[in-house]
Amino acid sequence: MNSQAQVIVVGAGPVGLSAALLLARWGVQVLVLDQRPGREPVGSRSICQQRDVLDIWTAAGAGKVAVEGLAWTTARTYYRDRELFSWSFEHDGLLPACVNISQARTEQLLDEAVAAQPLIEVRWDHQVTGLTQDAAGVTVRCGQRLLRASYVVACAGARSQPLRQALGVSFDGETFDDQFLICDIRADLPGWENERRFYFDPAWNPGRQVLIHPCPGGTFRIDWQIAPDFIPTENDISRKIRQIIGERSYELLWHTTYRFHARIASRMRVGRVLLAGDCAHLVAPFGARGLNSGVPDAENAAWKLAFVLNGWAEEELLETYHIERHAAARENLEVTAATMRFLAPRTVEERMRRRAALEGGRIEEVDSGRFAEPYWYVDSPLTTPEPERPFQGRPPKGAPCVPAPGVILPDVRLPAGRLRDFSRDGFLILVGEMCDSRLFAQVLGKVITAPLAVRGLAEMDGSGTLAEKLDARPDEAWVIRPDSHIAAIIPHAGPELVVDAVSRVLRGSPDA
Structure with missing residues (x-):
């Protein structure tokens, strides 16, 4: 069996790389496996990184994320053409409260930190096809290859159903009907460089929402809520962008459509295997509670595994990983479910409540997503x-x-x-x-x-x-x-x- 690792991390996304860096920080030998042939640096994807996650990355040797990210300051919320309210982050001279930076760039910076860490090895083109546990460790099968470690941290993302099934873990929840269209553009939008803008029911997307985030390098991320059966063409995308930015010139960098999910694994620890990030929980992105909960998963798993491996703590400590992070995932599901009920009401009562809040300016009832916070x-x-x-x-x-x-x-x-x-x-x-x-x-x-x-x-x-x-x-x-x-x-x-x-x-x- 070709592995000297104490821990195998499955998945080389931000959560998996964070887990590897944090384990190595405690002196643990780590092997990272990913089924892809290599890095795919496309699209903004998860862009909002909260202060406490930046703090974790700084401790792990990836402090450049906080330096390169755009520290936006003000969040504005509109109903149609009227601003309902705004709020600003308080700056205390420490780490930024939040930065926006593309997931692709975040992964590059984490890759650099991993490359500088001799205790971490990354192997691409290694799809995990089986896991077998015994009293001494875990055997990981990648096709005909067998790898061995004391523990496994599964960070393989949302499409990890075969792995969850092999562990006997369910992934219950729901998928929301409405689609969302995401576009990354580069444009000159004076006054928008440090503001997040959220629009309820604008004239150019009636009955639905639009979210605009500034990103580094004069780029912006725009999210439109669109109908479940709408398939946007290039002309549709161009028209939607023009409705927001007018006749200014712009460059379309990337676009995609997707649906939101709200799901949670029945267990986040199964013996010697810990599940983290999207492999363990999926939430709607309003409030940026996806990656901002996956990285604390990684930290929680890393220090507890390191303490057990080094003989400083009892193995029972690992069960508290499930207890603590499953509770965190449940809270995130509750918070984001309430947001989605406001953004996409499903009943007459919910629609009436939302309309009354927006038209009446009842700010305390308007829910565009409570921003991520530590559990x-x-x-x-x-x-x-x-x-x-x-x-x-x-x-x-x-x-x-x-x-x-x-x-x-x-x-x-x-x-x-x-x-x-x-x-x-x-x-x-x-x-x-x-x-x-x-x-x-x-x-x-x-x-x-x-x-x-x-x-x-x-x-x-x-x-x-x-x-x-x-x-x-x-x-x-x-x-x-x-x-x-x-x-x-x-x-x-x-x-x-x-x-x-x-x-x-x-x-x-x-x-x-």
């Missing part, structure tokens, strides 16, 4: 609840979530870099000024073999700004997981309580 592992078995720090629920659009156990750690500018620069090398224990960081480190070092660092808040930022932004108290200890989520906030903290919180994560459950 909060509040109910995870890895999270230690704290009554003094309850989860306060989903924040208003564009606002950060109040820190609590399960929530992702806010990012803060520090003298030595960003706070999250310190939070992906293992466990990070942040302690207030009433806690002895050296004592904590000594006690933890005796019982925890996983990578771990104890840092005083005042040590990281003597000005007190960090403690103020986190609302951290002097007697608290914050346990931060290797994926920057808060595992515990412990008041009146002693080293033993921190050991308990870290051990809870490494066991994979509170009672194991």
Whole structure:
């Protein structure tokens, strides 16, 4: 069997490459397999990359995505020819809140990062035709070739039904009737370069929607909702573009039509195989919750596999991959399903409600897609609840979530870099000024073999700004997981309580 890999990643798309880079970052040998003969750099496809995904890619060695992407600032929403409302991202001097960049370019930048990583091998023209698991690992069949690894991460995209069937995994859900036409164009559109525009029922697409996104290099992505049976011709496409941009010159770079799906795998972990990205869940793209949930899948899988492979955690930890990321996928399905009910109402009641909201300017009822955000592992078995720090629920659009156990750690500018620069090398224990960081480190070092660092808040930022932004108290200890989520906030903290919180994560459950 020709493989030295500890983990085989199936699929060389953005999620698969992210998983490979993140595993290699932990010192894991990775083999990436893809059935295609090579890279196919066509079309914008998934373009909106959210800040926390940019943060993951930066940690994985692909920070160029954040640099090259276009950081648009304002989202405008229209009903016919009237602007209903607009909102803007808050800029804090850290990573952009969102960038637009074509999936093709994102894949090229990830390919560059993979090529610089000696622990990763990529093999094209390798279609997986079978998987066999045993107590020691997984045998992967590619035609007549057999490959062997301890674990497999399946990131082979939406068309992975044979693989899911082989694992006994269903992929229930629905497909929406309406089609969507996508065009990438290059044009000079002054004033549109940093704005996302969403149109409900414009005169040039009556009864349906149009979404326009700026992209790097003077390019724009336009999405039209079109009738289920409409087959657009070149003349149709030209007419639709002209209705938006007028007589300006433009270049059509790419176009396609597609339908939205809402589906979720019944299991995201089957023994030694973990499913991630579109292989595990499909959602309508409004709110950019596809790739922006697939990359956190990859990170969640990578650190847990690495901890198990390195003997730092129990194998039961892997089951929490399914628990946490399946819950995240279900939330994304709920959010996008509500959006689709507003965009494409199916009942008289839904149509009347939508019309009343749009014509009455009831902004709070208008749903063009809640933008992607990290999932909060509040109910995870890895999270230690704290009554003094309850989860306060989903924040208003564009606002950060109040820190609590399960929530992702806010990012803060520090003298030595960003706070999250310190939070992906293992466990990070942040302690207030009433806690002895050296004592904590000594006690933890005796019982925890996983990578771990104890840092005083005042040590990281003597000005007190960090403690103020986190609302951290002097007697608290914050346990931060290797994926920057808060595992515990412990008041009146002693080293033993921190050991308990870290051990809870490494066991994979509170009672194991």
